[in-house]
Amino acid sequence: MNPKYMFDPKGFKNVEKNGKVIGFQFDFKMQYYRGVTLSIIRNIEVNVDGEEFNREDIRFTLEGDTFTLDEMETVITYRWKYGQYATVTVLKDGGLAKGKHHIKAVQTIAPSYMPMILVKPGEYDFEIV
Numbered sequence: 001m002n003p004k005y006m007f008d009p010k011g012f013k014n015v016e017k018n019g020k021v022i023g024f025q026f027d028f029k030m031q032y033y034r035g036v037t038l039s040i041i042r043n044i045e046v047n048v049d050g051e052e053f054n055r056e057d058i059r060f061t062l063e064g065d066t067f068t069l070d071e072m073e074t075v076i077t078y079r080w081k082y083g084q085y086a087t088v089t090v091l092k093d094g095g096l097a098k099g100k101h102h103i104k105a106v107q108t109i110a111p112s113y114m115p116m117i118l119v120k121p122g123e124y125d126f127e128i129v
Contacts, residue, residue, distance in 0.1 A: 006031055006122035007103070008085050014095030014128060021095040023057075024048075024128070027085040031107050031120030035082050038067065038075040042117065043108040046090055049101050053090050061087040096128045 011027025030036065044060065046053045059066050062078055066089070080086055088105070102125050109118045 005029065006105070007124040007126070009124075009126065011085065011087070012101075012103075012126040012128060015089055022093065023089055023091040024095045025087050025089040026103065026105075026126070027087050028105065028122070029083060029085055030080050030109075031122065032109055032111075032118065033082065035079045035084075036109060036111065038062070038072040038078045038080060040110050040112060041069075041072055041080070041107065042110050043106070044069060044088060045104075045106040045108075046088065047104040048090075048096065053092065057091040059089040059091070061089065098128050100125065100127050102126075 006028050008027035011025070013025060014021045015023045015025050038060070043055065044058055046058060055069050058069055060069065060072055061067075062080055062084075065078070067075060102123065104121065104123045106119060106121045109120065111118070
């Protein structure tokens with residue numbers, strides 16, 4: 001899949017909890033030609049406007065259930081299907097400022113039947129309204 005189509009242009013927003021902005025989220029697709037179980041996703045890296053976010057601050061939501069990246073390593077009952085959007089939430093007090101931003105996200109996938117790890121980056125310009 002072309003990295004330009006990795007992100008849902010309508011999926012970028014700040015996240016509120018109990019009236020407080022606790023972070024931001026975006027929707028994106030897996031950059032692999034077939035669906036995978038969550039357990040083979042080794043990492044998701046997120047960088048917005050040059051700020052790199054810690055692995056511990058990233059959450060992954062698929063079909064209504066949310067996991068930390070460490071939890072995903074043991075999840076074999078969920079399959080991220082080809083073409084399906086998942087939601088990535090990044091915990092960041094105050095979220096992102098309104099206006100234009102640039103994201104770089106990297107998916108690291110380790111299919112059990114391949115002798116290599118796949119690293120799939122993508123970049124996108126978006127706006128928080």
